[in-house]
Amino acid sequence: MKNINPLEDCIFCKIARNEEKNYCIYEDDSIKAFLDVNPWTIGHTIIISKTHYENIFDIPEKELEKVIVVVKRIVDIYKKILGISDVNIIQSSGKTAQQDIFHFHMHLVPRYKSDGQSINLKIKEDIKLKLPTTFEKIKSELDKNTTSP
Numbered sequence: 001m002k003n004i005n006p007l008e009d010c011i012f013c014k015i016a017r018n019e020e021k022n023y024c025i026y027e028d029d030s031i032k033a034f035l036d037v038n039p040w041t042i043g044h045t046i047i048i049s050k051t052h053y054e055n056i057f058d059i060p061e062k063e064l065e066k067v068i069v070v071v072k073r074i075v076d077i078y079k080k081i082l083g084i085s086d087v088n089i090i091q092s093s094g095k096t097a098q099q100d101i102f103h104f105h106m107h108l109v110p111r112y113k114s115d116g117q118s119i120n121l122k123i124k125e126d127i128k129l130k131l132p133t134t135f136e137k138i139k140s141e142l143d144k145n146t147t148s149p
Contacts, residue, residue: 012103016050031070043110053104055093086111
């Protein structure tokens with residue numbers, strides 16, 4: 001059986017190396033943004049780090065900062081050129097979270113009043129009841145691990 005290097009087989013790595021056709025709208029040394037070939041709306045864009053990180057757990061904070069700065073730049077441009085006032089920014093990490101390409105990426109989905117799209121997330125009342133306890137647990141941990149600027 002042939003060993004497959006996931007970086008060689010990863011579609012987003014191939015796009016980053018321009019080995020696959022893509023509709024690149026932004027590129028610098030470390031980030032690439034391109035239109036999704038299976039768009040949910042007009043302007044649906046994928047933003048990736050050119051370095052292969054599987055998910056949010058793997059990507060270093062500095063690299064994540066670069067990605068989100070590009071997301072913001074594109075949103076501002078789309079507001080002007082596509083006339084959007086609403087947008088979904090989606091990032092899924094892991095199979096259970098419905099990640100389908102295991103290379104860290106963000107979806108920027110411009111929203112239009114007549115796009116017919118929705119995100120069907122349902123509130124779970126039992127989890128909602130645990131909100132205060134969950135908040136305190138998370139806040140306490142963040143306070144311990146956050147340094148002042």
